[in-house]
Amino acid sequence: xxxxxxxxxxxxxxxxxxxxxxxxxxxxxxxGKTTLNVAALEGGYGRDMYTQVxxxxxxxxxxxxxxxxxxxxxxxxxxxxxxxxxxxxVVVLGQGRKAALTETLIxxxxxxxxxxxxxxxxxxxxxxxxxxxxxxIVGNLNTNPYGDGKTYTMPMYYAPTGLFYNKGLFDKKGWKxxxxxxxxxxxxxxxxxxxxxxxxxxxxxxxxSYFFALLADVGGEQFYTDVMTYKQGVWQTPQAKQxxxxxxxxxxxxxxxxxxxxxxxxxTKNQQSILxxxxxxxxxxxxxxxxxxxxxxxxxxxxxxxxLPAVTEGGKRYITTSVESVWVPAAAKNKDAAKEFVAxxxxxxxxxxxxxxxxxxxxDGIVSSLTGENAEFYRVYEDPSVSALVxxxxxxxxxxxxxxxxxxxxxANSIISxxxxxxxxxxxxxxxxxxxRQAGN
Amino acid sequence: MAGPAARRRGSGxxxxxxxxxxxxxxxxxxxxxxxxxxxxxxxxxxxxxxxxRFVGLDNFVRLLxxxxxxxxxxxxxxxxxxxxxxTMGMGLxxxxxxxxxxxxxxxxxxxxxxxxxxLSVVVIAAIFSALYDxxxxxxxxTLRLLSLDGLxxxxxxxxxxxxxxxxxxxxxxxxxxxxxxxxxxMASIPEEVYEASALDGASAGRQFFxxxxxxxxQNLRTTLTFFVMSAVNLSFVLVRAMTGGGPDGSSEVLLSxxxxxxxxxxSYGYGMAIGVVIFAFSFLVSLLVSRATRREPLQF
Numbered sequence: 001x002x003x004x005x006x007x008x009x010x011x012x013x014x015x016x017x018x019x020x021x022x023x024x025x026x027x028x029x030x031x032g033k034t035t036l037n038v039a040a041l042e043g044g045y046g047r048d049m050y051t052q053v054x055x056x057x058x059x060x061x062x063x064x065x066x067x068x069x070x071x072x073x074x075x076x077x078x079x080x081x082x083x084x085x086x087x088x089x090v091v092v093l094g095q096g097r098k099a100a101l102t103e104t105l106i107x108x109x110x111x112x113x114x115x116x117x118x119x120x121x122x123x124x125x126x127x128x129x130x131x132x133x134x135x136x137i138v139g140n141l142n143t144n145p146y147g148d149g150k151t152y153t154m155p156m157y158y159a160p161t162g163l164f165y166n167k168g169l170f171d172k173k174g175w176k177x178x179x180x181x182x183x184x185x186x187x188x189x190x191x192x193x194x195x196x197x198x199x200x201x202x203x204x205x206x207x208x209s210y211f212f213a214l215l216a217d218v219g220g221e222q223f224y225t226d227v228m229t230y231k232q233g234v235w236q237t238p239q240a241k242q243x244x245x246x247x248x249x250x251x252x253x254x255x256x257x258x259x260x261x262x263x264x265x266x267x268t269k270n271q272q273s274i275l276x277x278x279x280x281x282x283x284x285x286x287x288x289x290x291x292x293x294x295x296x297x298x299x300x301x302x303x304x305x306x307x308l309p310a311v312t313e314g315g316k317r318y319i320t321t322s323v324e325s326v327w328v329p330a331a332a333k334n335k336d337a338a339k340e341f342v343a344x345x346x347x348x349x350x351x352x353x354x355x356x357x358x359x360x361x362x363x364d365g366i367v368s369s370l371t372g373e374n375a376e377f378y379r380v381y382e383d384p385s386v387s388a389l390v391x392x393x394x395x396x397x398x399x400x401x402x403x404x405x406x407x408x409x410x411x412a413n414s415i416i417s418x419x420x421x422x423x424x425x426x427x428x429x430x431x432x433x434x435x436x437r438q439a440g441n
Numbered sequence: 442m443a444g445p446a447a448r449r450r451g452s453g454x455x456x457x458x459x460x461x462x463x464x465x466x467x468x469x470x471x472x473x474x475x476x477x478x479x480x481x482x483x484x485x486x487x488x489x490x491x492x493x494r495f496v497g498l499d500n501f502v503r504l505l506x507x508x509x510x511x512x513x514x515x516x517x518x519x520x521x522x523x524x525x526x527x528t529m530g531m532g533l534x535x536x537x538x539x540x541x542x543x544x545x546x547x548x549x550x551x552x553x554x555x556x557x558x559x560l561s562v563v564v565i566a567a568i569f570s571a572l573y574d575x576x577x578x579x580x581x582x583t584l585r586l587l588s589l590d591g592l593x594x595x596x597x598x599x600x601x602x603x604x605x606x607x608x609x610x611x612x613x614x615x616x617x618x619x620x621x622x623x624x625x626x627m628a629s630i631p632e633e634v635y636e637a638s639a640l641d642g643a644s645a646g647r648q649f650f651x652x653x654x655x656x657x658x659q660n661l662r663t664t665l666t667f668f669v670m671s672a673v674n675l676s677f678v679l680v681r682a683m684t685g686g687g688p689d690g691s692s693e694v695l696l697s698x699x700x701x702x703x704x705x706x707x708s709y710g711y712g713m714a715i716g717v718v719i720f721a722f723s724f725l726v727s728l729l730v731s732r733a734t735r736r737e738p739l740q741f
Binding site: 082104107108109203401412413420 | 485487488489490492500503504506507509510566567570574575576595596597598599600682683684685687688689690691701702704705706707708710711
């Protein structure tokens with residue numbers, strides 16, 4: 001009797017283990033109410049703005065129940081479910097993250113075509129989403145990753161990334177922010193006499209905005225697109241060589257501490273060298289203000305942002321614009337509800353909530369309402385010789401062992417330390433680009 | 442009441458039923474994933490999409506041409522050898538001193554040496570980041586104080602040094618753990634053996650090599666397997682927290698490279714192929730070490 005009881009208990013325990021792994025209700029469409037699962041990255045803007053926008057959406061759409069999942073490492077939280085086939089309906093997550101979830105889904109062609117959202121009217125307003133967006137923010141490789149005229153990721157927030165510097169130091173020394181590379185290197189020599197380095201970077205990964213802008217500055221937008229889409233032999237062109245020449249020359253002026261601090265643990269120390277007037281410029285984004293808000297700084301410090309110097313006097317200058325994305329997985333359950341929610345994110349009401357947290361959406365006319373440092377940063381777009389540059393390397397099928405971003409950015413560490421030559425750099429880039437080109441076709 | 446034979450027969454299903462939950466867990470969470478790693482290494486797969494393509498041994502052929510992989514492999518082997526030799530040597534030495542010499546305050550030493558092995562690796566990374574700081578870290582700061590500026594190094598930024606900086610952190614972390622393991626082995630050696638050898642005129646050094654080492658030999662062999670595992674696992678966590686594999690891939694180890702390929706580079710199958718290599722490598726090294734150190738166990 002006792003034995004059979006034990007047997008029964010053991011059997012129940014075993015069954016319980018098995019069912020425990022599989023049981024989970026998918027609570028969509030319960031009682032006529034649609035449940036919309038939204039996953040968002042908790043970035044520097046915080047999480048309050050999302051809860052507020054969702055509240056506003058739910059009160060306007062009483063038959064939709066929006067479930068928000070938000071985290072600083074949202075990829076780790078949603079991927080296990082995604083591998084099991086349970087996809088969120090809307091995801092707010094840009095490219096360039098370590099886990100590369102957005103890139104992976106792009107490579108997999110697993111995103112929903114959002115071109116219809118551009119033509120859809122913003123809920124409760126007369127304009128379409130496409131009408132409200134600023135020029136040039138869609139239609140690039142960031143939003144149309146396959147270059148086929150279809151939009152798969154919608155631009156959510158945008159921010160200029162360029163060279164950040166201490167305006168106070170330039171005023172005090174009477175220096176002019178260099179407009180050309182010749183002026184840049186001349187300033188490097190001047191600053192050297194004051195024991196200030198011309199350049200530093202937090203980690204080599206921050207060189208992305210630098211390289212994208214420089215590629216376009218040197219060779220124009222077509223050349224930039226050629227590099228991003230791995231055109232054959234593009235890294236052997238004179239333009240590519242000029243990009244690497246300028247960079248190698250600039251890296252000679254890098255602060256001596258740069259490489260030693262260029263890791264996850266210490267990168268803020270490289271950022272601190274700008275605040276301490278030990279280095280003049282570093283590539284970064286507008287989040288730097290909040291990130292270093294509590295750090296000590298030199299007297300009269302004020303953040304400034306400039307595009308890269310022009311290659312020739314009066315030449316066109318590009319400013320790499322980082323764009324956070326919102327997208328809908330192709331395997332999502334409630335795609336229509338998801339698309340309507342995405343359209344709502346561009347409404348005036350939502351934009352006002354986002355802007356309060358400094359999350360600036362690419363909507364016409366929003367910049368004029370900015371104040372403080374943000375007003376200063378977004379002013380770079382007003383210079384007629386400066387254009388926004390969006391995008392990044394085109395998505396291809398994954399190529400084992402080839403990481404062109406790593407090859408382009410991380411090698412800077414080896415150039416500074418002298419472990420690699422510029423020729424090796426160029427050859428490695430050509431090799432990686434060629435392998436990716438073959439995978440793309 | 443049933444006889445002994447009947448009881449033995451009857452307890453079979455009972456034992457089985459008791460084992461079943463554990464067995465299910467073991468199969469589900471150990472056997473199935475391991476088999477899956479091997480299976481996935483023959484495919485290219487991004488990790489999400491339904492389209493998996495069988496490519497046979499292609500992933501392994503690619504590995505041979507992948508200079509980053511070769512570098513990561515070399516780094517892992519270097520760490521394995523250096524950390525094992527240094528930690529084992531120092532661990533044995535310290536354990537012998539602690540058990541054989543009546544050292545004052547040895548409980549305190551034991552405690553202090555053991556503390557690092559209970560710290561989380563992230564804490565260790567933070568400690569060593571403060572130690573290694575090139576400007577005002579403890580090491581470079583002390584060197585400057587002693588006017589030895591020529592010896593100052595960029596510990597985490599110099600591609601020739603960074604691996605050794607990691608090795609030092611690994612030794613520091615695991616030394617106490619192995620020391621305690623060896624001490625427990627040494628403590629069980631009867632005092633008479635030492636007395637007898639002392640009467641025969643053996644010095645402390647002779648005693649160590651002729652009495653202590655042979656008698657804790659089995660203990661030593663077990664720890665060698667631990668060393669292989671920790672060199673692979675611990676190095677990954679430390680690299681992730683301290684250098685991220687940098688500068689420019691010079692401190693990449695096998696597991697960190699596997700992570701990069703499987704996730705950041707969306708080449709899940711390729712990552713799993715690296716996993717298979719790690720599996721085979723640790724298995725082979727453990728087997729070789731175990732074979733090479735096999736001795737007739739000594740009894741006392």
